[in-house]
Amino acid sequence: MKKALIFILILHSAAVYAQTEATDTISVQQLNEVVVKGEKPQVRGEDGIMVVDLPNIVKDKPVNNILEALGYMPGVTNNNGMIGLAGASNVTIILNGELTDMPLQNLYQLLYTTPVDRLKNVEIMYSAPAKYHVNGAVINVVLKTPTPLDGLQGQVRAGYNQAHYGSYGGVLAATYAIKDWTFDLNYALTRSKSWSREEIWSNHLYDGKRTMIEDDMRRIGQNWSNTIFASASWKTLRLTYNGQIISGSKSWGLSSGTLGNYTNAYNMLSPVGYHNIALRYTAPFGMTVGGDYTCYSENRSQSLFKDYDYQLGSENRQNINRWHVYIDQQHQFGKWQLNYGAEYQHSKDHSSQHYGAYGDNTDFDDILSEDVASFYAGTQRSFDWGLSFNLSAKGEYYHNKYQHNWNFIPQFGATYYKTPKSIFQLNFNTQRVYPSYWELHGGTSHINDYSIIIGNPALQPYLQYDAQFNYIFRQKFVATFYFQYGDKATVQLPYQSPDALNLIYQTINMNYKRVVGLNLYAPFGVGYIWNATATANVFNQREKADNFHDISFDNCKWIFYGELGNSFKFSQNSPVSVSVDFSYISPSLQGISDLSGMWKVDAGVKWQFGKNRCCELDLKADDIFNKWSPTMTINHACQDYRMKVRDMTRNLKLTFIWRFNGFKPKDSDIDTSRFGTGK
Incomplete structure (x- = not known):
């Protein structure tokens, strides 16, 4: 602290x-x-927004990038690189108040390449105002902005990660400002090789008798990834480019068991390309105009072998072009603020799947166009007696060849803040969640002769309702009571077909998913020697479906998630700090399935050295005992299935950082992925 x-x-x-x-x-x-002596506040509340001093929270942690740092915020979890927010059904990450419109994996890669030194603070919005063009919860990463006095600043980072296989890479991050111009560059080159393992036992009821099918699946993947973020700003006009090119991408699924030995080889026939260019202008009279263009391309082949015999092959293509424009206007009338605006997005997804001469699988070559138009109006106000709030309503029109509908999306966030001792916040929002492009085409992918993945053209978007009540005590202790309800929420789970000896993976709509819970966050410690944060999340989760293929289920369970993070220093100005973190989740559920409990221990050392501590060496061991993998069990309505995940979640990371010219710019005032052909 x-x-x-x-x-x-x-x-x-x-x-x-x-x-x-x-x-x-x-x-x-x-x-x-x-x-x-006084404590610097960790958490502040204003207009329904929770402002977190994340740089101060992670200053003694062995983290060097923003993606890893986000996991140390109140209510935020980082599950193997996937960011979640307690009390929110899903969360969107934006940069400096702007939606990046990037696929999730590209956004995470950008955050991974952005140094934690660039952070100014982070804002948690359980109910983002409509002016951000995001529905639902938002984590707004606010970066420091360089000034001409800073000159050229940056850092070089190189790292090695040892899991089952080794991966390595480097990052260059730099900022520069001169007169009215500001430039920002992040470039990363990484070589990744992954490994995972799943064991399944499927006691399949078919033709009046049970057949036990055992399978041991190992997955191996490798690629080179180039990630680029570049922006140039002149006064209030900014041009930004986000890009990622993945080359040399190959993966294998090696399956052995009751049905024999299978090899599933996937190859990218050309580099996977993601390119996004955005232009934004802010006028002095409160108007903001912007737009962006996104291009995504993927061309993947699949070849399935049984022993050395060729079974089938396919070629999957996806080309997406998406245009997005928006206009926002803001007025200030005394203490009242009025904002309104509109946006339009058009996407064209040309996807295809072609099989070879073997088998009787159906090809498709389809163009799916999608249009989303919306307009909104909102207001916010602060009162002298402690209340501040923001309120907005958005009308949204959605259209593709399968459906079209109008959506009304209200949002409300309020904060009562009379003294720093007690801050109260109330949030409510709704959103419509859309399926991935690839799933809507209805294609089929084969894992082996037994397991297949099938798309679902009948898949519907679903409505998600979220509400949260936060109590912030002494600007550091946070209690969040929350309620979530997903009407027609989606889930993908294995299903043993009664008509054939096949295990089917298909995303379907349930009746609903409902979660109600309480999340507690408390930092504590002893001076500079020991600083700790404890998180406890207790919630009841229920998922119900009347038509899960040809059966129904109603699954409900109380679940506990706990986390204790610790950091230690030997003296107040010690260049060395040590961290030890513990995490646990009790048995949980997903749709019709039950998931076993999991636990893990992480530890790390951070050493800063050199002139003005311009160099840093981080050593971090994640999931030391390799216990952060679940067992899935389904035992309901003739379904008898168990899968044990044996991923190598244990890994050792070594990172070296060199900062030049201080890399501390002066203070000044990106949506879940729907891309990819899947597997």
Whole structure:
């Protein structure tokens, strides 16, 4: 916990004279130095927004990029690189208040390449105002902006990660400002090789008898990834490019068991390309106009072998072009703020799947166009007696060849803040969640002769309702009571077909998914020696479906998630800090399935050295005992299935960082992926 030392130096001498008929002189008094110690607030609340001083929270942690740092915020979890927010059904990450419109994997890669030194603070919005063009919960990553006085600043990072296989890479991040111009560049090159393992036992009821099918699946993947983020700003006009090119991408599924030995080989026939270019202008009278263009391309082949015999092959293509424009206007009327605007997005997805001469699988070559248009109006106000709020309503029109509908999306966020001791927040929002493009085409992918993945053209978007009540005590302790309801929420789970000896994976709509719970976050410690944060999340989850293929289920369970993070320093200015973190989740559920409990221990060391501590060496061991993998069990309505995940979640990371010219710019005032052909 950072301590702010405020040194108050009282005048060394003072003389006060009062003149009457006789002059009285007040003698000079000198006060000794007074030292006042205070804690810097970790969490502040305003307009329904929770502002988190994340740089201060992670300063002694062995983290060097924003993606890893996000997991240390109140209510935020980082599950093997996937960011979640307690009390929110899903969360969108944006940068500096702007939606990046990037696929999730590309956004995570960008955050992974962005140094934690660039952070100013992070804002958690359980109910994002419509002016952000995001529905639902948002994590807004606010970066520091360079000024001409800073000159050229940056850092170079190189790292090695040892899991089952080794991966390595490097990052260059730099900022530069001159007069009215500001430039920003992040470039990363990584070589990744992954490994995972799943064992399944499927006691399949078919033709009146049970057949036990065992399978041991190992998955191996490798690729080279180039990630580029570049922006140039002139006054209030900014041009931004986000790009990722993945080359040399190959993966294999090696399956052995009751039905024999299978090899499923996937090859990218050309580099996977993601390119996004955005232009944004902010006028001095409160108007913001912007637009962006996204291009995504993927061409993947699949070849399935049984032993050395060729079974089938396919070629999957996906080409997506998406245009997005928006206009926002903001007015200030005294203490009232009025904002309104509109946006339009058009996407064209040309996807195809072609099989070879073997088998009787159906090809498709389809163009799916999608249009989303919306307009909104909102207001916000702060009152002197402690209440501030933001309120907005959005009308949205959605259209593709399968369906078209109008959606009304209200949003409300309020904060009551009279003293720093107690802050109260209330949030409510709704959103419509859309399926991935590829699933809507209805294609089929084969894992082996037994397991297949089938798309679903009948898949519907679903409505998600979320509400949260936050209590922030002394600007560091946070309690969140939350409620979530997903009407027609989707789930993908294995299903043993009664008509054939096939295990089917298909995303379907359930009746609903409902979650109600309480999340507690508490930092504590002993001076500079030991700083810790404890998180406890207790919730009841229920998922119900009347038509899960040809059966129904109603699954309900109480679940507990706990986390304790610790960091230690040997002295107040010690260049070395040590961290040890513990996490646990009790048995949980997903749709018709039950998931076993999991636990893990992470540990790390951070060493800063060199002139002005410009160099840093981080060593971090995640999931030391390799226990953060679940067992899935389905035992309901003739379904008898068990899958044990044996991924190598244990890994050791070594990272070296060199910062040049300080890399501390002065302060000044990106949606889940729907791309990819899947597997």
